[in-house]
Amino acid sequence: MLDHFGYTSASMLDESSPSVWDITIQWFTGKMIRGKFISIFSFLFGLSFYIQMERASKKGIDFRGRFLWRMLLLFVIGLIGTSFTYLDILTIYAVFGIVLVFLFPLRNWALMLIVCLLLIGIPNLFLIGFDNIKFDNTIDEQPAANALPAISGQLTVADIPVVSGQPADDNTFESVTFLQSVKENLTVKTFDKLKFQFRYSNTGYLILALFIMGFIVGRLRFFEQVHIRKKRNIVLFAVFLLTSFIILLTVKLMPKESIDLLKTRMEEGEVPLIALVISTLNNLSTITLSGTLVMGFITLYQIGSVRKYLNLLTPYGRMGLTNYEMQNVIGAILFSAWGFGSVFGNKGAAELFALGLIIYTLQVIISEYWMKRFLYGPLEWVWRSGTYLKGQPFRRKRKPQKVEVVME
Numbered sequence: 001m002l003d004h005f006g007y008t009s010a011s012m013l014d015e016s017s018p019s020v021w022d023i024t025i026q027w028f029t030g031k032m033i034r035g036k037f038i039s040i041f042s043f044l045f046g047l048s049f050y051i052q053m054e055r056a057s058k059k060g061i062d063f064r065g066r067f068l069w070r071m072l073l074l075f076v077i078g079l080i081g082t083s084f085t086y087l088d089i090l091t092i093y094a095v096f097g098i099v100l101v102f103l104f105p106l107r108n109w110a111l112m113l114i115v116c117l118l119l120i121g122i123p124n125l126f127l128i129g130f131d132n133i134k135f136d137n138t139i140d141e142q143p144a145a146n147a148l149p150a151i152s153g154q155l156t157v158a159d160i161p162v163v164s165g166q167p168a169d170d171n172t173f174e175s176v177t178f179l180q181s182v183k184e185n186l187t188v189k190t191f192d193k194l195k196f197q198f199r200y201s202n203t204g205y206l207i208l209a210l211f212i213m214g215f216i217v218g219r220l221r222f223f224e225q226v227h228i229r230k231k232r233n234i235v236l237f238a239v240f241l242l243t244s245f246i247i248l249l250t251v252k253l254m255p256k257e258s259i260d261l262l263k264t265r266m267e268e269g270e271v272p273l274i275a276l277v278i279s280t281l282n283n284l285s286t287i288t289l290s291g292t293l294v295m296g297f298i299t300l301y302q303i304g305s306v307r308k309y310l311n312l313l314t315p316y317g318r319m320g321l322t323n324y325e326m327q328n329v330i331g332a333i334l335f336s337a338w339g340f341g342s343v344f345g346n347k348g349a350a351e352l353f354a355l356g357l358i359i360y361t362l363q364v365i366i367s368e369y370w371m372k373r374f375l376y377g378p379l380e381w382v383w384r385s386g387t388y389l390k391g392q393p394f395r396r397k398r399k400p401q402k403v404e405v406v407m408e
Helices: 021-035 036-058 062-086 089-105 109-117 121-128 178-200 203-219 230-252 261-266 274-302 304-318 320-335 349-371 376-390
Strands: none
Touching: 021 036, 021 349, 036 089, 036 203, 036 261, 036 274, 062 178, 062 320, 062 376, 089 203, 109 121, 109 203, 109 274, 121 178, 121 274, 178 203, 178 261, 178 304, 203 274, 203 320, 230 261, 230 274, 304 349, 320 376
């Protein structure tokens, strides 16, 4: 919501001075939300890959071919989602899902080695070129025409506007009609998203690392014992929290010079080594903070008085794919030029955050209503039926009412 689902227009640039609430919400979302839940989502994707493979293996079925087909279907769903907002992540997920199939035979130590190489930014080092890495902390103060302002904290796709060569106050890059918007989202904006994910930052490689980590944790059967290892859960929560604090403090103590990996990468200049170190530390802090949230949730869920309230989210989670794409459609309607962008584009962070909570609450209510009547969410049913090339059961069977017979 705070990133307008990737939509920008000239009217959105004319914002009033942020209020205290706006600043507070921006700080909170930057520290606790941005980049954290997409990391958990990525981790769970790798975990679900393991679960599907394991269940099929117990039945004597090699599920890899079916899973590849399943990823192709997900790619198509992602393309439809991208038509509404180029920030849709499912096409990248589908490609990484295919990668997981080929990594499936590797042992855990080999997978962890790949994870470590991805987290420390080895792919970026090759893209930058070792000759372009500087071992001092200075950067050239000659920003390119399309350079971005410095961005602190964890980078996300939404942090980077489309780099189409148009000046910021030129409204020509903003599509007016829905079809023009679809074309731009599927072409120019998607290309810029991929450049951001895999060339200007390490974000895309971080997602792949989390996929693999979820797969490894599944193999270790961590979640099969999580309900009986309550002390371990609390210890892990404390470890993740402490590690996050140490990493953030380390980044805080780094040199104060304006060193921004995204900025230097876009300028195609030499990259200070310290910028790469900070980028790696930010990636690690994202993972540890995500781990803190996960273990905190698990610990709370094991408290009976809290569990009954958290269980209200279960139907929402079972319709995760549908709710995700529903948000993209709603976001496009709210912020696009062909929708209500002129109305909601100038809202402050606090107002958008509150609106996001309202939308989320409505989705929770709708999901509860839907799952009482159907076995799957709409997109979940389409995806599952497409996976097996056969229509799956959809409606829940009503339990027959008990009839009391009174014998006279």
